[in-house]
Amino acid sequence: MNVEKLTCFHFRNYETMSFSFTPKCIHFLYGKNAQGKTNLIEAIYFLSHLRSFRTNQLDSMIMHGCKEFCVQATVESNHRKEELKVIVDHQKKHLFRFQNPVKKYSDFIGIENAILFCPDDLSLFTSSPKNRRRFIDMELMKLSKTYTVTLSSYQKILKQRNQALKQSKVDECLVQIYLDQMIDVQKIIMKQRNEFLNSLMIKARELYPFFSNEKEYIDAKYITFIDLDGDMKEAYAKVFEKEKKYHQTLIGIHRDDILFELNGKPVCEVASQGQKRSFVLALKLGLAQIIYEKSGQYPILLLDDVFSELDNLRKRQLIEKLPNDMQIFITTTERLNMHWNREVRFYDIEQGRIKEVYK
Ligand SMILES: Nc1ncnc2c1ncn2[C@@H]1O[C@H](COP(=O)(O)OP(=O)(O)OP(=O)(O)O)[C@@H](O)[C@H]1O
Known part of the structure; x- marks a missing residue:
């Protein structure tokens, strides 16, 4: 998959920008601090995920003093062209494909499939479970439309059940009906998350040694309070009194987590910054392999400020590990004077x- 042309209008510090990029090529985006390198990567990421990796505030991406922004791209996917456009105004996203409005996010997310690695990714291990769930959910949503639909139906039922638990006199019968619906949907989501995590770790384990000099074993476990093969209703019955007290659903896939391990110990407790970076890189490139196997094409890879902490040997090792068919954007503040054994372009x-x- 390749971004052939990108157009930004009133996006961050880009007033009007339209630029063509080369397929299957590494693009080095060079510039001093605060010039717009990450903003450009953010625009490509936004078209893929319909959200930013830096903010939850849509407004903060609109150029100061303006009322809306527009990001548009011509994307080549399996030899077919896609024309994607998002306009954001008044906290709303308007989606277009070939200039035709698209109503559902699930019909847009992942058409342009981009994977990002940025310094903040190291917080995957230390931040809240919500971020780890989001990592898995976002990728599954891009890979499977059914997952998006199933997840959003779970969220809808969860909202209704929480609403019912908030009433001064809880209608236990109604809460139970919602629970039955939740359990069915939940089984599908848990199964998909587990399968995805297992296949991701198989790939990541193969890739990890390329980024780390040490012989280390990496793993990830899906943490849930519910036994997928056991009696889910029983698990809920045990916490029901507590749920009535706190007016919310206390267990379920919206509370699950992923425990990343290095040599059998939690990454957040034992890993150095370098080990965390190697782990995340292995995860992201593993993800690219999974996408390739599923769709027959590599996603676009966005590497924001990855090079700053790597010596020349590591930089070379990283680049050599990247598939030749992959279009890559790398931001950097230093001019790189190295020989690369594939097509690179400098901006x-x-x-x-x-x-x-x-x-
Ligand atoms: N909504 C906005 N409107 C106008 N300018 C903005 C907006 N949001 C951010 N900026 C500007 O964009 C610039 C930051 O761009 P960006 O984050 O892409 O920097 P960068 O080139 O990646 O720098 P670094 O190397 O420091 O990471 C800053 O000058 C910032 O003030």
């Missing part, structure tokens, strides 16, 4: 403007 980014630099 200068300055105050929201981009220009290609010919060597």
Whole structure:
């Protein structure tokens, strides 16, 4: 998959920008601090996920003093062109495919499939379970439309059940009906999350040694309070009094977590920054392999500020590990004077403007 052309209008510090990129090529986006390198990557990411990796506030992406932004791309996917456009105004997203409005997010997310690695990703191990669930959910949503639909129906039922638990006199019968519905949906989601995590870890374990000099074993476990093969109703019966007291559903896939381990110990407790980076890189590239096997094409890879902490040997090792068919964008503040054994292009980014630099 490749972004062939990207257009930004009033997006962050890009007033109007339209630029064509080369398929299957590494694009080095060079610039001093605060010039718009990450903003450009954010625009590509936004078209893929319909959210930013930096903020939950849609408004903060609108250029200061403006009322809306637009991000548009021509994407090549399995030799077919896609025209994608998102306009954001008044906290709302308007989606278009070939200029036709798209109503459902599930019909848009993942058409342009991008994977990001950024320094903040290291917090995957230390941040809240919500972020780890989101990591899995976002990727599954891009891979499977059914997952998106199932997850959103779970969220709808969960909302209704919580609403029922909030009443001064709880209608236990109604709460039970919602629970029965939740259990069925939950089984499907848990199964898909588990399968996805297992296949991701198989790939990540193969890749990890390329980024780490040590012989280490990485693993990930899906943590849930519910036994998928056991009696789910019994698990809920045990916490029902507590649920009435706290007016909310206390167990379920909305509370599950993933425990990442290094040599059998939680990553958050034992891993160095370098080990965490190697782990995340292995996860992200493992993900790219899974996407390739499922769709026959690699996703677009966005590497934000990855190079700053790597020596030249590691930089080379990382680049050599990246599939030749993959279109890649790498932000950097240093001009790289190295020989690469594949097609690379260099761009200068300055105050929201981009220009290609010919060597
Ligand atoms: N909504 C906005 N409107 C206008 N400018 C914005 C907006 N949001 C951010 N900016 C500007 O964008 C610039 C930051 O761009 P970006 O985060 O892409 O930097 P960068 O080139 O990646 O820098 P670094 O190397 O420091 O990470 C800053 O100058 C910031 O003030």
